[in-house]
Structures are given as C-alpha cells and as structure tokens.
Amino acid sequence: MQASGSMSVMTGDLAHSDLSAPPVLDLCGVTLQYKTRESLVTAAYRISFQALPGDRTILLGPSGCGKSTLLKAIGGYLQPVEGQILFRGKPIKRPAPDRVMVFQEFDQLFPWKTVKENITMPLRVARGISQREAEERALDYIDRVRLTKFRDSYPYMLSGGMKQRVAIARALAIEPDILLMDEPFAALDALTRRQMQEELLELWAAIRCNMVFVTHSIDEAILVGSRIVVLSPHPGRVRAELNCSKFDFGSETDPEFSELKTKIHTMLFGAV
Amino acid sequence: MASASASALIDRPEIENALGEVGGIGDVARRLTLWERISQSPVVRRIVVLMIFALLWEGAARWSDNPLLFPSLTDTIVALWDATLNGTLPARVATSLEVLLLGYSLALVIAMLLTIMAVSSAFGADVLTTLTSMFNPLPALAILPLALLWLGIGIPGLILVMVQSVVWTVAINTFVGFQSVPATLRMAGQNFGFSGLGYIFRILIPAAFPFILTGLKIGWAHAWRTLIGAELVFGVASRSGGLGWYIYENRAALETANVFAGLLAVIAIGFTVENLLFRTIEARTIRRWGIVS
Secondary structure, three states, X not given: OOOOOOOOOOOOOOOOOOOOOOOOEEEEEEEEEEEOOOOEEEEEXXXXXXXXXXXXXXXXXXXXXXXXXXXXXXXXXXXOOEEEEEEOOEEOOOOOOOEEEEOOOHHHOOOOOOHHHHHHHHHHHHHOOOHHHHHHHHXXXXXXXXXXXXXXXXXXXXOHHHHHHHHHHHHHHOOOOEEEXXXXXXXXXXXXXXXXXXXXXXXXXHHOOEEEEEEOOHHHHHHHOOEEEEEEOOOEEEEEEXXXXXXXXXXXXXXXXXXHHHHHHHHHHOOO | OHHHHHXXXXXXXXXXXXXXXXXXXXXXOOOOOHHHHHHHOHHHHHHHHHHHHHHHHXXXXXXXXXXXXXXXXXXXXXXXXXXXXXXXXXXXXXXXXXXXXXXXXXXXXXXXXXXXXXXXXXXXXXXXXXXXXXXXXXXXXXXXXXHHHHHOOOHHHHHHHHHHHHHHHHHHHHHHHHHOOOHHXXXXXXXXXXXXXXXXXXXXXXXXXXHHHHHHHHHHHHHHHHXXXXXXXXXXXXXXXXXXXXXXXXXXXOOHHHHHHHHHHHHHHHHHHHHHHHHHHHHHOHHHHOOXX
C-alpha cells in the first residue's frame, strides 16, 4: 500500500521510550469515516504513527481533526475503512478491558452504583476476580485519587472533577495495557483541570502504563505527554510528531516551553 | 480619553477588610421551630384538606337528608366497616387483585418480548412504534365487546382487556428508556466486557430505569381503572365477582352506602399502590441514585 506520499523528516531529540521494543500501538495508513444523518464524514485520513512502551502519546489538534474518532477506533468502537491499527501486533476488533477508555462526559459513571461499586463491578466482569479482591483493589485506587471519604457516595453527589477522578480510578484499577483518555479534563474549570493534570502525572509515575491522551489544549499536551502527534483538520492528518517528555509543571516559564508552544501553534493555525 | 480613565482607575484607593464577628444575626443556619416544620409538611397539609372535605361531605349529606342517593360519611364508613368485617368486601378485593396481577404480569411478559424485538432490529422498532401509536390511544374498555364476543364472559376476557391497557405503555417506555441511555455509558459498559444478557440486565435496564418505572406506574394505573370498569360490565364472571361487580350489585339493590364503600375501597387500593408501593421503589432506586427523569 502507498504511504501518504509526504516525506517524513526526523527532527529534534529522541523520545526516552524504549526504541528497540516492539510498539504497543502501530497505526499504518488509517482512514476513518462515520455516517451522520446527512453525510459520510471522513474524520481521519491515512494516519500513521507508533506508540512505544511507556509512551504518553498525545493526539493534539483543533476540533474536526478526528482525534476523538481516532481514539474510538483504538478503543475498538469503530473499524478503519483503510489501513490498520495493530495493538501488540494484532488488529483491533472490538472494545476490551486491555484498552480502557476515560471519556470527557461525566455520565460515563454508572449512576446506580456508589463510587466503590462503580470500580468493583467492571473490575469483576473485566478481570473475573472475587468480590473481596475487587473491593481491596477498588479501595486502593480510591485512596490514590483521594476520594476515600466519598467511596459510598453516588455519582450525582460528586463534583465534575471528582467524577473524572472516579473514572480514572476505575480505568486504572482494571490495570489495562493502555489507558485511552478522550479529553478527560475538558469539561472542568481551569483550576480543577490544572490540579487533575498534576494528579494524573503522579498516578502515572506510580503505575507507568501506556497512555494515549486526546486534547485540544497545547499546554495540556506539552505538560501531560511524552510525545505529541499533531493533527491538522478536515480531514485529520498527521502534521508532526514532537517530543515533550522533558517538560513538566516547573518548566512553564522555560523559553524552550514557549518555543515549542509557538511551534505547535504555528503548525495548527499558521504564523501568529 | 484613555489616559483620563486610566488615571481615574489609579486614583482609587485599595480596600482590605478584616472579617469581624457576625454575632448580630445569630447562627448562620438556624433550625426552624416545631410549628414551622409541621405546617410545611405536605402530609399534614393534605390531612387538613381531607378533613375539610370530610366535614363538607357529612354536612351536605345531613342537610340533603336522602341516604338513598347521597349517604353521609358516617354511613359510608359504617358500611365499609361491616362489609370488611363480614368478609364480603375482602373477598371481592381479592378477586379483583388476582385478576389484576394475572393481567398485569401477562402484559409485562408481552411488553418484554415486544421490547426485545424492538431493540434487536430496526424493523422490530418500527413495528412497536406503529402498533403503540395505533393502540395506545384506544381505551381498553372499547375492546370489551370484542372480548365478550371472542372469549365470552369470564376471566380470559378481562385479561385481554387489561393486557391491552398495559402492554403498549410499558413496552414503549422501556424502549424509549433503552434508546436514551447515553452513548458514553454504553461504550463504558462494552469496554469492561459486558455483553449479551449481562449488558442488558446490568447496564441497560438500570440506566433506563426511570423510564421503565414510569411505564410500570402508568401501566398499573391503566390496569386498575380498566379492571374496575370492565367488572362493572362483565359482572359476576368468577366465583364471587370483583370490586366493580360489588359496586354494580349494590347500586341495583339501592344499598348506596355500600356503593360509596366500594368506591372508597377502589380509591384506597389505587392510592396505596401508586403512592406507597411505587413511591417506595422510587425512593430506593432512582431518587437514591439521583437520576429522576
């Protein structure tokens, strides 16, 4: 099959990920389409990139670049019309607990279950473990997202940020091979969002699972990710792959940080 | 212009207040007095309304002084008490409830099959929505003549009428409930490996429960009203006849206090199921989960 036709130019420093290891995710020439009531929309066109073990891959782009659709395809909710998505070397057929998704919407929690049950019920089905074991693990992850006081509350009693913490704890408790996050903090206020990003990185440092994180915020991409796949819109194509693992919350005043920010901004929206 | 407004901003002094005591207004939250709480309780207020009506009834009946047409409240209560004690009324209530439960549960089974059909194919969904929009506006009592014709006088005819009164509401509410389950919730369920019956019973049904419960409630109300109406027409189909027949019989015998007692029994049973049974289910499920639709 022909590649997209454009020449890839390697620039910048190398990611710190293990280059010799086989990729966790391998997308080759993936085109995604979905139907609305009126038309057939091409959301992503011939996307290719790899996620290596330990990567925090960011799919970054403005609305309409197909980043969420792409993540749904990795989740197994959507099949590519062209190309293929290999997960650990095998094509993705359907959703499965080795690829757990955290959504932007707060209604992803089961409203009829308490915080603890929201974690234990999926955990038991996904991993087939005993109720006691599931509860132990659930309480551990509830502690880690600092919701111990709310473990017996129902989701409607929680704030937006707390609901997203529960969703993250639920996903992590399943101990998936790869964590898929679809703009999980986009519906939160700026202060909560900032705090959640820091907490996510702390959690990640303890667990170090693979992660694909979708966002339209350049700042969030640089802070949370280790490698950014920049997508341009209508239809979504890979504009660039950039490394950003050296930046953290302390480096926001770093000139290199704002340089990278400007670079991405220029890629997406043209010169400022 | 710009410099003038800028300097006006600069000229204003900054203010910082130390937050003092607020003792002047007392506690920030103060518990209401006992009387204030009682007078705000809906139960107490309804009891007051009921008592006013009881007094009006009693007064009007004594003033008109015609127990054949309009018995007083005390006569009615005495009739109700006697009929309960000598066992006639409980037997009639039992007959009615038995038929009701039979018809209601048969309707639920049929509704479940219709809903499964509707969720499993687009054609099934079209069948359900078309049939519902046809048959739902049709009062169940309107098919009584047909029921008499096909099944004769007896319990099967009553059941046919009751099924017609319940099945469409329950099926369409459940179906709409399933359709309104948020996509995110469905995707989350699939993600964790729920599928088949587990997916339906552990994800779809609880998520659609506000709709399902609404369907069950409306279905119950239809069934109860339809049954009493049908019994008035069907008369004594089984061993003793039901509550509707009791009312009809006593009207024929000009035992008007007993007619009123029968009506009170109909109200009492309807009220108990709708306000106690379904309220309790609601309080333990959707209110507790905060998903009241």
